[in-house]
Each structure stands twice: as C-alpha cells, then as structure tokens.
C-alpha cells in the first residue's frame with residue numbers, strides 16, 4: 883500500500899531517494915559566498931517545518947525544494963514567513 887505524502891517533512895527527514903540525494907548534492911555545490919549561515923538555514927527550515935504549505939520537502943507556493951531554496955542568501959519565502 884502506498885504511503886500518503888508526508889506533510890511538514892523536509893527531504894532530509896524522508897527515506898533515501900534519488901531526488902533527496904540530488905538535492906543534497908546540489909546544496910553542497912553552492913558556493914559559500916551565496917549561502918546563509920547555519921543558524922539562518924536552520925531557522926528558515928524550522929519555519930518551513932511548521933508551514934501548511936510544506937509537503938515532502940516541497941513548498942506548495944513556489945514548487946521549490948525548501949532545503950535548496952533556504953540555503954541561498956538571495957532566496958525569499960513566497961509566503962513571507964522567514965525572518
């Protein structure tokens with residue numbers, strides 16, 4: 883039986899999958915100068931984790947994988963929820 887999609891889950895919290903590996907690989911390749919610090923990254927993802935628009939690591943407002951979107955300095959939350 884298929885599992886229902888996990889609401890309020892980040893990719894890092896899901897079982898291994900090709901997309902998870904690919905996104906984490908992409909996160910690792912972003913130059914440090916373009917990334918937010920660890921505290922900001924965590925705080926952004928904490929907000930996403932509480933958001934009704936998060937499903938299986940994807941933001942329903944923009945279609946992005948939030949772990950990729952949240953790491954970049956220039957990114958904004960489409961719902962204006964990040965500080």
Ligand code: SF4
Nearest residue numbers: 930933941959961963
């Ligand atoms: S709307 Fe903002 S807080 Fe909610 S999942 Fe999307 S990026 Fe995260």
